[in-house]
Amino acid sequence: QVQLHQWGAGLLKPSETLSLTCAVFGGSFSDYYWSWIRQPPGKGLEWIGEIDHSGTTNYNPSLKSRVTISVDTSKKQFSLKLSSVTAADTAVYYCAGGTYNYGFWGQGTLVTVSS
Amino acid sequence: QSVLTHPPSVSAAPGQKVTISCSGSSSNIGNNYVSWYQQLPGTAPKLLIYDTNKRPSGIPDRFSGSKSGTSATLGITGLQTGDEADYYCGTWDSSLSAYVFGTGTMVAVL
Numbered sequence: 001q002v003q004l005h006q007w008g009a010g011l012l013k014p015s016e017t018l019s020l021t022c023a024v025f026g027g028s029f030s031d032y033y034w035s036w037i038r039q040p041p042g043k044g045l046e047w048i049g050e051i052d053h054s055g056t057t058n059y060n061p062s063l064k065s066r067v068t069i070s071v072d073t074s075k076k077q078f079s080l081k082l083s084s085v086t087a088a089d090t091a092v093y094y095c096a097g098g099t100y101n102y103g104f105w106g107q108g109t110l111v112t113v114s115s
Numbered sequence: 116q117s118v119l120t121h122p123p124s125v126s127a128a129p130g131q132k133v134t135i136s137c138s139g140s141s142s143n144i145g146n147n148y149v150s151w152y153q154q155l156p157g158t159a160p161k162l163l164i165y166d167t168n169k170r171p172s173g174i175p176d177r178f179s180g181s182k183s184g185t186s187a188t189l190g191i192t193g194l195q196t197g198d199e200a201d202y203y204c205g206t207w208d209s210s211l212s213a214y215v216f217g218t219g220t221m222v223a224v225l
Contacts, residue, residue: 101150105159
């Protein structure tokens with residue numbers, strides 16, 4: 001049974017960098033793609049990007065210039081950095097994992113951007 | 116703006132059936148597997164259907180998935196009050212090289 005636990009700062013000021021980390025427990029880390037997905041308040045899901053165990057990434061074209069996803073296979077963790085945040089980046093951020101779908105989800109972190 | 120579109124809401128009485136459509140294009144639904152997710156209020160999404168029509172362990176057979184051309188459909192039979200949630204389709208978009216989600220459908224049990 002794969003479980004994900006995520007953490008990171010929940011309150012940021014405009015222009016700061018969002019930083020979140022997700023730890024994977026159970027299962028084979030190398031078998032899956034690991035992703036970040038966000039959900040603005042009252043809105044739908046938006047895929048941010050993904051990484052595999054080798055460090056190969058894919059990013060949402062609309063966020064690509066500001067996003068970095070990295071992996072630490074020794075710790076079975078992956079991380080998200082989103083630079084130059086604005087109020088539009090306020091959302092619940094989820095880490096997730098799977099193979100061409102997302103069967104595993106973290107608990108979610110509400111990140112609020114406010115001056 | 117999502118490239119996959121859902122009806123905003125559907126509703127039915129307990130015990131009835133609902134279907135939720137997800138409309139896309141040849142770069143996503145037309146040539147890739149579709150997944151469906153259920154999001155209960157205040158919780159993380161949960162995988163309901165993967166590879167278009169397969170159910171993960173523990174998902175009852177009241178939930179089913181299908182696809183025709185560039186549209187996918189989620190069916191829920193024997194509707195229960197616990198099924199009240201938002202439902203999203205998702206798939207890979209080969210043109211965007213990105214995973215895309217549908218706009219979401221809220222299911223209400225009357």
